[in-house]
Amino acid sequence: MKEINPTGMSVIILAGEFAGREGVCLGKGPEPDTWAVSPDDSEQIVYLKFETEFGILINKGQKPGRN
Numbered sequence: 001m002k003e004i005n006p007t008g009m010s011v012i013i014l015a016g017e018f019a020g021r022e023g024v025c026l027g028k029g030p031e032p033d034t035w036a037v038s039p040d041d042s043e044q045i046v047y048l049k050f051e052t053e054f055g056i057l058i059n060k061g062q063k064p065g066r067n
Contacts, residue, residue, distance in 0.1 A: 006056055015053040
């Protein structure tokens, strides 16, 4: 199975300070299995694990529970 690369994709943050917010994946993080994610309404970058701490958004801007 091919590994998914979420770089450049719109994402939903599932864990941490920005849980529930949308953002964009900027690429690989400094630690193994982490990715750099920037929440849409912040200039911060958080390092999260794909599929457990953030996921790819199918329809950006949907009401929670509609994706």
